[in-house]
Amino acid sequence: MAAKRSGAQGKRSQPGELPEAVPEPRGEPPLSLERIVATAVELLDAQGVDGLTMRRLADRLGSGVMSLYWHVDSKEDVFDLALDSVLEYGGPPQACEPQDWREEVVGVLEDWRASMLRHPWSASLLPRRALGPNILGRLELLSKTLSGAGVADADLNVAIWSLWNHVMGSTVTRASFELSDDDRAAAQQRLARRSERYPTIERSRLLLDSDWDGTFRKGLDFLLDGLAPRG
Amino acid sequence: MAAKRSGAQGKRSQPGELPEAVPEPRGEPPLSLERIVATAVELLDAQGVDGLTMRRLADRLGSGVMSLYWHVDSKEDVFDLALDSVLEYGGPPQACEPQDWREEVVGVLEDWRASMLRHPWSASLLPRRALGPNILGRLELLSKTLSGAGVADADLNVAIWSLWNHVMGSTVTRASFELSDDDRAAAQQRLARRSERYPTIERSRLLLDSDWDGTFRKGLDFLLDGLAPRG
DNA sequence: TGGTTGACTCGTACATCGTACCATACGATG
DNA sequence: CATCGTATGGTACGATGTACGAGTCAACCA
Numbered sequence: 034m035a036a037k038r039s040g041a042q043g044k045r046s047q048p049g050e051l052p053e054a055v056p057e058p059r060g061e062p063p064l065s066l067e068r069i070v071a072t073a074v075e076l077l078d079a080q081g082v083d084g085l086t087m088r089r090l091a092d093r094l095g096s097g098v099m100s101l102y103w104h105v106d107s108k109e110d111v112f113d114l115a116l117d118s119v120l121e122y123g124g125p126p127q128a129c130e131p132q133d134w135r136e137e138v139v140g141v142l143e144d145w146r147a148s149m150l151r152h153p154w155s156a157s158l159l160p161r162r163a164l165g166p167n168i169l170g171r172l173e174l175l176s177k178t179l180s181g182a183g184v185a186d187a188d189l190n191v192a193i194w195s196l197w198n199h200v201m202g203s204t205v206t207r208a209s210f211e212l213s214d215d216d217r218a219a220a221q222q223r224l225a226r227r228s229e230r231y232p233t234i235e236r237s238r239l240l241l242d243s244d245w246d247g248t249f250r251k252g253l254d255f256l257l258d259g260l261a262p263r264g
Numbered sequence: 265m266a267a268k269r270s271g272a273q274g275k276r277s278q279p280g281e282l283p284e285a286v287p288e289p290r291g292e293p294p295l296s297l298e299r300i301v302a303t304a305v306e307l308l309d310a311q312g313v314d315g316l317t318m319r320r321l322a323d324r325l326g327s328g329v330m331s332l333y334w335h336v337d338s339k340e341d342v343f344d345l346a347l348d349s350v351l352e353y354g355g356p357p358q359a360c361e362p363q364d365w366r367e368e369v370v371g372v373l374e375d376w377r378a379s380m381l382r383h384p385w386s387a388s389l390l391p392r393r394a395l396g397p398n399i400l401g402r403l404e405l406l407s408k409t410l411s412g413a414g415v416a417d418a419d420l421n422v423a424i425w426s427l428w429n430h431v432m433g434s435t436v437t438r439a440s441f442e443l444s445d446d447d448r449a450a451a452q453q454r455l456a457r458r459s460e461r462y463p464t465i466e467r468s469r470l471l472l473d474s475d476w477d478g479t480f481r482k483g484l485d486f487l488l489d490g491l492a493p494r495g
Numbered sequence: 496t497g498g499t500t501g502a503c504t505c506g507t508a509c510a511t512c513g514t515a516c517c518a519t520a521c522g523a524t525g
Numbered sequence: 526c527a528t529c530g531t532a533t534g535g536t537a538c539g540a541t542g543t544a545c546g547a548g549t550c551a552a553c554c555a
Contacts, residue, residue: 064532087513097534099514104532108513160388160436164471169455169462176464189468190475194437195483202433205391206425224400231400233407237420240395244421252426255490256483295503318542328505330543335503339542 117165134182156208183262304346348396365413387439414493
């Protein structure tokens with residue numbers, strides 16, 4: 034529905050030069066998709082998924098609630114756009130071609146994971162259909178790198194999904210268990226109270242002392258070992 | 265809050281034998297946590313996450329809405345209980361000790377994945393804190409199996425989380441992309457329209473022809489290769 | 496016997512949400 | 526001036542989660 038969502042131009046005036054306060058009365062730049070999405074991300078960072086409300090979003094933007102709906106179809110739309118916007122890819126730090134394809138893949142995936150951990154709400158938004166241009170771009174980049182590294186076309190999809198699953202799984206897991214210290218303490222108490230039922234995970238302090246970064250790196254290495262061309 | 269959530273007894277009467285319709289007037293067995301959770305799972309299966317409403321749940325149970333709140337603290341509570349209840353573990357099919365630790369691990373994890381895929385909403389509930397007794401039980405079982413297989417204590421947490429991440433990641437991914445055929449067609453169209461931007465993933469038909477089960481199995485094998493004791 | 500208590504049920508009410516509908520304003524174009 | 530597309534936003538509606546408190550009923554004690 035809706036024939037809206039046109040080019041979404043940011044500014045509009047390039048004609049004459051009016052020294053008076055015509056372009057921006059200061060305080061309320063005009064609404065735009067970009068501004069809406071950026072503010073939504075701010076709100077999500079500050080208040081979490083449940084904290085994002087169309088009314089609160091409009092307040093932060095200094096606009097009426099219904100004005101948002103000219104730029105956006107629904108709240109779901111805002112979620113999709115926010116998720117994708119957070120996954121914009123800066124590209125590799127140095128422009129030169131890296132020596133090792135493996136290093137490049139690791140870099141791409143670690144940046145991916147870091148982007149999502151920077152915005153913990155993104156993990157809980159994942160299970161919805163999420164195929165914005167930035168996500169697709171990252172998939173394409175990963176795909177191209179693997180292909181260039183010599184992974185056979187027949188194995189390409191398996192490789193991509195395995196790596197994607199690893200990133201998503203570890204992000205979701207970490208976001209779930211990195212909540213508040215109170216929650217963690219409560220979980221530990223619950224666990225200790227029934228320690229006779231869960232002796233092994235209690236002994237290994239699974240929920241307390243886990244090294245998320247190390248686990249991610251190690252699991253990734255194992256996957257890459259298996260996926261490597263000419264195993 | 266709330267000192268409720270007592271023993272939650274199912275029946276109440278074991279005194280005399282009244283042949284009249286005293287125990288169940290047929291049609292409305294008394295409310296109980298078990299019945300609430302079971303009905304919530306039904307509703308989630310039928311209508312998805314957004315379909316679960318306290319009012320709808322009460323309707324299905326033939327009770328008033330607020331009656332639910334005597335057994336349950338909040339709607340979040342219902343979600344937590346439903347998620348955990350779906351992950352009850354039946355145990356290995358045959359009682360005998362399996363010959364191979366690896367086979368046992370694979371069995372545990374495939375059953376785990378299958379349980380979640382049977383209730384697709386469970387994937388989208390995951391990113392919340394989710395540590396019910398059944399999930400903990402599965403973690404404990406996995407942990408014990410790995411430990412018994414000779415995985416060193418120092419590597420145990422890494423192994424558990426890597427495998428957990430693999431299950432969760434592939435479940436979330438599959439649930440995201442196995443939506444409706446319409447959605448898939450729309451995504452494909454969007455992709456084709458910009459095929460010049462995503463040539464590799466379009467050529468590999470990443471979004472269309474993926475073998476989810478095979479990917480899961482292959483990734484799992486790679487992880488187990490890496491995690492195997494005495495590599 | 497009658498009163499009290501605690502487990503359990505539920506109708507009403509309220510704040511808050513997403514958003515449909517409609518009135519408005521404004522710059523550009525006829 | 527009339528018209529139109531772009532853009533804004535006030536009001537209102539239906540749905541939601543749940544606080545509150547009144548209700549029922551069995552069991553127990555006086």
